[in-house]
Amino acid sequence: MTEEKITWKKEVEEYLGEYWHITGRPDLFNDVVDSVLEVYPVQDINTNHAEQIFGEAFAFLQTHCTSAVSSADLTFMAEEQRRKNEQSL
Numbered sequence: 001m002t003e004e005k006i007t008w009k010k011e012v013e014e015y016l017g018e019y020w021h022i023t024g025r026p027d028l029f030n031d032v033v034d035s036v037l038e039v040y041p042v043q044d045i046n047t048n049h050a051e052q053i054f055g056e057a058f059a060f061l062q063t064h065c066t067s068a069v070s071s072a073d074l075t076f077m078a079e080e081q082r083r084k085n086e087q088s089l
Contacts, residue, residue, distance in 0.1 A: 008043040012036050015053050028064075035060040 001009075013033055020029055036056040043049070 004042060005037075008041075009033070009037060011043065011049070012053055015049070016057060031064070032057045032060050 016029070016033060016036070022028060036053055039056045040052050044052075
């Protein structure tokens with residue numbers, strides 16, 4: 001890896017790291033960084049890096065988190081379990 005690519009990777013990691021709040025998932029963070037670097041392998045001085053980085057990170061998470069459980073899902077599952085428990089009494 002060239003010095004330019006190493007520097008760009010560190011910049012992407014630092015930038016995303018400021019906004020990353022998912023604890024205990026460094027593997028997912030690394031996947032997001034790798035995805036950004038696949039689409040933007042080198043820094044382009046003529047573009048807005050924030051838009052590049054956030055745009056690709058957001059796109060990656062959208063495609064990889066389609067099976068994520070939402071708060072509404074959890075509420076629904078808890079209600080369903082409560083109903084099942086009541087029926088079994």
